[in-house]
Each structure stands twice: as structure tokens, then as C-alpha cells.
Amino acid sequence: MWQVLTPFDAGAVQDGTRSDPMTTVASKRIYLETLGCSKNRVDSEVMLAQLTQSGHELVESEQNAEVIVVNTCGFLTAASEESVNRILELSKQKSSGSCEKLVATGCLTQRYREELSQEIPELDGLLGSHGFERMPELISAMYEHPEHPQIFLSKKPHYTHYEQQERIQSTPRHFAYVKIAEGCSNMCTFCNIPYLRGGFSSRTVETVTEEIRGLVAKGVREINLISQDTSSYGRDFRDGSTEMTALLGSISGLDGDFWVRMFYCYPNTFTEATLEIMAADARFCRYLDMPFQHVSDAVLKRMNRKITRRQIEERMQLIRSYLPEVAWRTTFIVGFPTETEANFEELLEFVQEGHFQHVGVFTYSHEDNIRSAKWGDPVPNAVKHKRRKQLMAAQQAISLQHNQNRVGQSMRVLVDGYSEETDLLLQGRTEFQGPDVDGVAYINEGTARPGSFHEIEITDAHAYDLVGRIVEPN
Numbered sequence: 135m136w137q138v139l140t141p142f143d144a145g146a147v148q149d150g151t152r153s154d155p156m157t158t159v160a161s162k163r164i165y166l167e168t169l170g171c172s173k174n175r176v177d178s179e180v181m182l183a184q185l186t187q188s189g190h191e192l193v194e195s196e197q198n199a200e201v202i203v204v205n206t207c208g209f210l211t212a213a214s215e216e217s218v219n220r221i222l223e224l225s226k227q228k229s230s231g232s233c234e235k236l237v238a239t240g241c242l243t244q245r246y247r248e249e250l251s252q253e254i255p256e257l258d259g260l261l262g263s264h265g266f267e268r269m270p271e272l273i274s275a276m277y278e279h280p281e282h283p284q285i286f287l288s289k290k291p292h293y294t295h296y297e298q299q300e301r302i303q304s305t306p307r308h309f310a311y312v313k314i315a316e317g318c319s320n321m322c323t324f325c326n327i328p329y330l331r332g333g334f335s336s337r338t339v340e341t342v343t344e345e346i347r348g349l350v351a352k353g354v355r356e357i358n359l360i361s362q363d364t365s366s367y368g369r370d371f372r373d374g375s376t377e378m379t380a381l382l383g384s385i386s387g388l389d390g391d392f393w394v395r396m397f398y399c400y401p402n403t404f405t406e407a408t409l410e411i412m413a414a415d416a417r418f419c420r421y422l423d424m425p426f427q428h429v430s431d432a433v434l435k436r437m438n439r440k441i442t443r444r445q446i447e448e449r450m451q452l453i454r455s456y457l458p459e460v461a462w463r464t465t466f467i468v469g470f471p472t473e474t475e476a477n478f479e480e481l482l483e484f485v486q487e488g489h490f491q492h493v494g495v496f497t498y499s500h501e502d503n504i505r506s507a508k509w510g511d512p513v514p515n516a517v518k519h520k521r522r523k524q525l526m527a528a529q530q531a532i533s534l535q536h537n538q539n540r541v542g543q544s545m546r547v548l549v550d551g552y553s554e555e556t557d558l559l560l561q562g563r564t565e566f567q568g569p570d571v572d573g574v575a576y577i578n579e580g581t582a583r584p585g586s587f588h589e590i591e592i593t594d595a596h597a598y599d600l601v602g603r604i605v606e607p608n
Contacts, residue, residue: 159277161189163232165199167224169217170207172360172397172570174240176313178205179301181239181269186302188270196227201235201273206242208330210499217242218254225256235259235276239266241330243287245503251283262287263331264316267299303349306550308585309356309569310349314342314381318362319370320400322427323438323506324467324498327362336368339376343384350390355548355585357385358395358569365399365408378403382411382418391587393548395568397423401449402441409456419565422453423463429484430477433470436506443484450489461566463492468525469518470498471509478521486528491536492572493529495522530597537573537595544589544605547575551584562588564600573598580604 168178206217227233239261258276275284317332368376412418497518500511545564553559560577590602
């Protein structure tokens with residue numbers, strides 16, 4: 135699945151001073167397409183701003199573009215294959231459309247830099263998983279030196295954080311993603327992010343807060359904090375005192391009616407002090423995205439998760455003591471090389487206890503750049519998919535029960551606009567539903583503007599979605 139990124143208006147989200155234009159070539163029509171996660175989307179938004187500042191024109195269709203940029207995903211083999219296939223598909227525009235140059239950037243290029251330049255000759259430029267502000271410079275280099283591909287990347291990503299970087303918001307104007315850190319230092323054995331994105335590196339409290347202040351001033355009503363390990367924010371600073379509490383405290387000091395939602399929280403580093411700040415400010419959504427990956431101690435140890443089942447359960451109990459209504463989103467991996475049938479049954483029973491509102495289940499992917507590769511890939515794919523199906527079926531019944539318990543309740547909803555299914559319904563989300571990854575709340579009675587908060591009465595429930603009517607305009 136890919137996203138065509140176009141700005142919601144002509145303005146950009148200002149994180150600091152504007153950069154001077156860098157391009158030395160004539161203005162080009164540029165089409166940028168993003169594959170993968172919300173963190174990739176933010177990287178693309180940085181490129182969009184740099185390109186427009188340099189005098190280039192953004193277009194919504196590859197058929198009209200002179201330069202096509204693909205921001206790729208290379209986390210898993212399946213994602214890498216999707217990225218390669220999309221690059222090859224878009225390369226056809228060089229003969230059938232107006233495309234003059236084709237660029238790949240992101241995790242795929244960081245992972246397969248040599249292979250891409252050799253095996254896809256249609257590529258004119260490569261940019262890795264950092265240095266996105268250099269995209270205009272890369273485009274200039276491709277036109278100035280067309281005799282060979284231009285490659286702007288290093289073997290190990292390094293982030294000299296663009297604290298005063300501008301980006302163009304590509305989401306609907308009422309919600310935005312804010313990346314608070316880059317990279318990861320946890321070294322889970324199944325994960326290649328440290329190799330693709332480098333070590334954990336936080337932005338400063340001041341620049342994140344100012345970015346959010348600017349977004350709220352533009353009318354953004356939902357701030358989604360993202361990184362590879364959100365709850366470890368600030369632990370890389372040398373002062374030893376800046377942690378997630380400092381950032382959340384600073385955000386809490388901002389004026390305005392908006393939600394703050396946290397994604398990718400690592401359970402080991404989620405502190406009681408963080409919970410105290412969240413509990414004291416209702417603008418922090420009673421929602422936590424906290425990937426556990428497994429619950430069997432034997433599997434967790436081989437995954438290098440640095441946590442046990444007992445510690446996970448203790449952390450969940452602590453969180454519920456501060457946020458009784460918290461909605462959990464988590465992810466699990468089935469088919470890890472050392473996962474036995476007994477390990478899986480323990481995981482299945484844990485899920486059946488009904489803790490979670492939202493669960494994602496991934497089958498283990500054997501990669502050539504992860505530490506767990508040394509154990510091979512002994513669990514057959516058929517077994518992996520069977521386990522995933524069992525886990526998802528168990529969670530679907532639980533999600534339905536959670537949603538049915540909401541029927542008759544009055545809940546605050548952020549309205550997204552018309553339903554993606556039909557113009558006869560509006561669509562929004564409660565604080566318990568994150569954008570792009572969870573279900574929605576369909577509104578079948580009442581009128582509302584996109585980006586507005588309203589109270590709705592829940593009248594029906596499905597496994598992933600709610601249905602309601604507006605009972606009080608806000």
C-alpha cells in the first residue's frame with residue numbers, strides 16, 4: 135500500500151527558520167510517493183517542504199511528473215519486494231509519460247544500496263534513510279551529471295537533527311504525526327531498524343513543543359507522537375535529566391483543545407512519572423500503542439526484549455491504576471524461530487484474557503540482516519499463518535465485546551469527514567481509535583465539519599467499528 139503525498143494547503147508547518155533554496159536546475163514537476171509507516175510519511179513531508187522551497191512544483195499524478203521520488207520501506211522482505219515492484223512500475227513513466235528522472239529513498243535504499251544501483255538501471259538517484267533535506271541537491275546533481283546515477287547515502291545512518299526543519303503537512307488538516315526521535319538502540323533480535331535507521335536519537339523538548347504549538351495554531355486537533363521507541367525519549371541526552379516526562383509536561387503547558395496520542399511505546403521504559411502527567415491532563419488520549427511482541431519468557435529472552443511476562447503484567451496493572459479506561463493497541467509476532475507450540479498456546483491464552491482493544495499479528499520474517507537469523511527459519515509458513523489466524527480470531531471476538539460494551543455510552547469523537555464507504559455517513563474516531571490503524575466511528579445522524587469534536591451516542595457496534603448519532607455539538 136502506498137500514499138501519494140500532497141499538501142493540504144500551500145502553507146508549511148514551520149519548525150524554525152526557512153532554508154535557502156539549493157537547486158541550480160530549472161523548476162521540475164515532482165511526484166512523491168510514500169510506502170510504509172507514518173514515520174516515512176514525516177520524512178516525505180520534510181522532502182516536500184525542501185522541494186517547494188527550492189522552486190519545484192509538486193504534482194498529484196506520476197503521469198505529469200518530470201521527477202518521480204519513491205520513499206521506500208525495507209523493513210521486511212515482503213515490504214522490500216513491494217517497494218522494488220513499485221519502483222519498476224513507476225519506471226515505465228520514463229517511456230510512456232513525461233518522467234525524466236527516477237529517485238528511490240528510504241529504508242530499501244539503505245538496506246540494498248549496491249544491489250539497487252546495479253539491478254535497476256532506470257534509477258537516476260538514491261538517497262538513504264536520512265539526509266532528506268538534501269533531496270533538492272540530489273535532483274540538481276542528477277541533471278548536472280546525467281552520465282551516472284547520483285548516490286547520496288552512507289553505510290551507517292547518522293542524524294544531525296534538523297531541529298529547525300520545515301515540513302509540509304500531508305495528512306488531513308485536523309491531525310498530524312510528530313516524530314520525536316529517530317533510530318533505535320534496543321537491538322531486538324528480530325528487528326533490523328538499528329541497521330537501517332541508526333541508534334536512538336531524540337529531538338529537543340523545545341523544538342517538538344514549538345512544532346506542536348504551530349500545528350495547533352493551524353487548526354490541528356490531534357497530535358500523534360511517533361518514533362521507533364517513544365517512551366525512551368530523551369534518554370540519549372547527556373544531561374541525564376531529560377526524559378518523556380519533560381516533553382509531556384511541556385506539551386501539557388500548551389493552550390488549546392486538542393488530543394495527544396502516543397504510538398510505539400516500549401514497555402520497559404514507560405514510567406510512572408509519565409502516567410502521572412497523562413492522568414492529570416485529559417487531552418492525552420486514554421490510548422497506548424505498546425508492542426509486546428510475545429508473552430512467553432523463553433521467546434521474549436531470545437527476542438532480547440529485556441522484559442518478562444510478569445513484568446509486562448505488572449506494567450499493565452500500573453498503567454490501569456492511573457488510566458482505568460485505557461485502550462490498548464499491541465502487536466505480536468508468531469512463528470519466531472524458537473517459538474514452540476506451548477509458547478504459542480501461552481500467547482493465545484494471554485490474548486484470550488481480553489486485555490486489548492486492538493491487536494496486530496505478524497508472522498515472523500526471516501531476514502538476512504537480523505540477529506535471530508542464526509536460528510534459521512524452522513517454523514513452517516503454514517504453521518505461522520495458522521497461528522496468526524487463531525490469534526486474530528480470538529482478538530476479533532474480544533474487540534467485538536469491548537465495542538458492544540460501548541453501546542449506549544456518550545463518547546467524544548473527532549470528525550474526519552464523509553465516510554470512506556459512503557457519502558451518506560460521516561466518519562470520526564474516539565480517543566480509543568488511532569488514525570490509519572484502528573477502526574472508526576460511523577455517524578448516521580447529525581451534521582458536523584471535519585476536524586470538529588462532537589459528542590455522539592453509540593447505537594451499534596462491530597468488531598472494529600462503532601456507530602453513533604450526534605447528541606451534542608461541541
